[in-house]
Amino acid sequence: MQILITNDDGVNSSGIMAAKNAVEDLGRVEVVAPASQQSGIGHALTLFEPIRYTTIKLADGSTAYSVSGTPTDALIIGIYEVADEKPDLVVSGINIGENLGMSELTTSGTIGAAMEAAANGIPALAVSIQVTRGAIKFHDGHVDVDFSHAQNIMHRVSKQILERGLPEGVDFLNLNIPSSPTSDEIRLTGLGTRMYRIHIQKRLDPRGRPYYWIDGDPVEDDVEGTDVHTLKKEKCATLTPVSLDCTADVDLMDGWLD
Numbered sequence: 722m723q724i725l726i727t728n729d730d731g732v733n734s735s736g737i738m739a740a741k742n743a744v745e746d747l748g749r750v751e752v753v754a755p756a757s758q759q760s761g762i763g764h765a766l767t768l769f770e771p772i773r774y775t776t777i778k779l780a781d782g783s784t785a786y787s788v789s790g791t792p793t794d795a796l797i798i799g800i801y802e803v804a805d806e807k808p809d810l811v812v813s814g815i816n817i818g819e820n821l822g823m824s825e826l827t828t829s830g831t832i833g834a835a836m837e838a839a840a841n842g843i844p845a846l847a848v849s850i851q852v853t854r855g856a857i858k859f860h861d862g863h864v865d866v867d868f869s870h871a872q873n874i875m876h877r878v879s880k881q882i883l884e885r886g887l888p889e890g891v892d893f894l895n896l897n898i899p900s901s902p903t904s905d906e907i908r909l910t911g912l913g914t915r916m917y918r919i920h921i922q923k924r925l926d927p928r929g930r931p932y933y934w935i936d937g938d939p940v941e942d943d944v945e946g947t948d949v950h951t952l953k954k955e956k957c958a959t960l961t962p963v964s965l966d967c968t969a970d971v972d973l974m975d976g977w978l979d
Contacts, residue, residue, distance in 0.1 A: 722747060722748030722749070722809045722810070722883050723748055723749050723751070723804060723805075723806060723807075723808045723809050723810075724744055724747065724748045724749065724750045724751070724808060724809065724810045724811075724812060724879070725750075725751050725753060725796070725799045725800065725803075725804060725808040725810070725811045725812070725838075725843075726740050726741055726744075726750060726751070726752045726753070726754070726811075726812045726813075727752075727753055727754045727755075727792055727795045727796050727799060727811070727812075727813050727834045728740070728754050728755070728792065728813055728814055728815075728816060728830075728831060728834070729755065729758075729759040729760050729762060729791075729792040729813070729816065729829070729830025729831045729833070729834065730758060730759075730760065730816060730817055730861070731754065731755055731756065731757050731758045731759065731861050731862070732752065732754035732755065732756060732777065732779075732785055732786075732787045732788075733861070733862045733863070734754075734817065734861075734862065734863075734864075735817075735862075735863050735864050735865075735866060735868070736814060736815035736816060736817050736850070736864075736866075736868070737752060737754055737779075737785075737814075737815070738779060738780055738781065739815050739868035739871065739872055740812055740814055740815045740848065740872075740875065741779070741781075741783070742781075742872060743815075743868075743871075743872035743873075743875045743876045743879070744810075744812060744875070744876060744879045747876070747879060747880055747883055748809065748810075748883070751786070751799060751803055751804055751808075752779065752783075752784075752785035752786065753774070753785070753786040753788060753795050753796070753798060753799030753803050754785065754786075754787070754788065754792070754795050755787075755788055755789075755790060755791060755792055755794070755795050755830075756775075756787040756788060756789050757861055758859055758861040759791055759792055759830045760818075760829075760830060760858065760859050761828055761829070761830065762791050762792065762830040762833065763827050763828050763829065763830060763832075763833045764793055764827070764832075764833035764836055764837065765791045765793060765830075765833070766791065766793055766794060766797075767790040767791060767794050772788065772789055772790045772794050772798065773788075773789045774786050774787060774788045774789070774795075774798055774802070774803075775787050780863075786798070786799070786803050791830065791833070792813065792830040792831065792833055792834035793830075793833050793834055793837045795834065796811065796813075796834045796837045796838055797837065800838075800841060800843070807842075807843065808838075808843055809843075809844070809883060810843070810844055810845070810846065810879060810882055810883055811834070811835065811838035811843050811844070811845040811846070812845075812846050812848060812875070812879060813831045813832070813834040813835045813838070813845065813846070813847045813848065814831055814846075814847060814848030814849055814850075814875075814896075815848045815849065815850055815868060815871055815872075815875065815898075816829075816831040816847075816848065816849035816850065817849075817850065817852055817857060817858055817864055817866065818849060818850075818851070818852050818858035819849050819850070819851040819852075819897045819916070819952060820832055820847065820849040820895065820897060820916075821897055821912075821913055821916040821948045821949045821952060821959075822912055822913040822914060822915040822916040822940075822947075822948065822949050823912045823913070823914060823915060824914075824915040824916065824917070825915075825916055826912070826963070829847070829849075831847050831848075831849060832847045832895060834847070835847035835893045835894075835895070836892075836893065836963075836965065838893065839892035839893040839963075839965055840892075840965060844882050844886060844887050844893070845892075845893035845894070846875070846878060846879060846882060846893065846894050846896060847893065847894070847895045847896065848871070848875050848896045848897075848898070849895075849896070849897050849898070850866065850868065850871045850897075850898045850900065851897065851898065851899050851900040851952060851953075852866065852900055853900055870898060870902050870905075871898040873905070874896065874898050874905070874907060874958050875896065875898075877907070878894065878896055878907065878960065882894070887962075888962070890964055891962040891963070891964060892963060892964050892965045893963050893965075894960055894961065894962055894963065895948070895959075895960070895961040895963055896958065896959070896960050896961075897948060897952050897958065897959045897961075898958045899952050899953075899956045899957065899958065901956055902956055902957065902958065903955070903956045903957060904957065906957055906958065907957075907958045907959075907960050908951050908955075908957045908958065908959055908960065909959075909960055909961075909962070910946060910947055910948040910951050910959040910960065910961050911946055911947055911948070911961065912947065912948060912961055912963075913940075913944065913947035913948050913949030913950060914940070914944075914947075914949075915940055915949075916937075916939070916940060916949060917937025917938060917939060917940060918937060918938045918939075918940050919935065919936075919937055920935075920936045920937055920938050921933055921934070921935055921936070922934040922935075922936055939953075941953060941954070948961050
């Protein structure tokens with residue numbers, strides 16, 4: 722089995738080492754990831770400047786590939802330039818910070834890479850771990866996080882994908898692991914509405930001109946069965962099956978154009 726690992730936190734992230742360690746007994750692992758922190762970049766591609774990749778050494782001395790682009794760029798380079806054959810599984814993560822709810826599907830670089838893998842016909846798993854210290858979510862490099870529980874959960878799900886494949890109609894899986902789990906259970910969930918409520922910070926530069934920071938306040942979703950509620954309220958790992966087909970029920974449009 723060949724497993725390709727990428728992320729959006731950068732190739733030097735502690736999370737990518739944790740992911741590698743979690744699945745290296747399941748097959749041959751290649752690590753191909755962005756050279757720097759790319760959180761929030763979504764499914765973006767680099768189209769107007771060249772992409773380069775270089776060989777680097779990870780903390781354990783193994784070889785990885787550092788890509789000067791987005792997670793999706795790294796995934797494409799990994800599939801078509803680095804890997805000797807089409808991977809049997811793509812793992813994107815382990816992301817530092819959870820990726821929950823509908824809005825994260827289009828903003829998360831972690832999910833964006835998994836989505837690109839699925840679009841190329843490869844089973845994919847996006848993996849994120851909840852953290853309570855917001856400042857480390859966007860750190861570029863090593864962070865002091867205990868990944869042991871996340872690695873165990875990720876190993877179980879990855880092994881299941883490699884042995885059984887994904888069910889028909891499921892293109893990739895979004896796995897989120899709580900920072901303080903109450904058990905080893907993995908709960909199947911739907912997507913919550915959103916993980917953050919948008920908040921804009923307006924400030925003035927030294928010349929009195931306004932500028933803005935886009936920020937967010939956490940949302941506590943009270944709808945049982947969603948990933949947001951299950952992770953945050955029940956402190957249980959969530960696994961959400963996702964399809965690339967975003968088409969709404971066409972019958973809902975009956976009469977709308979009349």
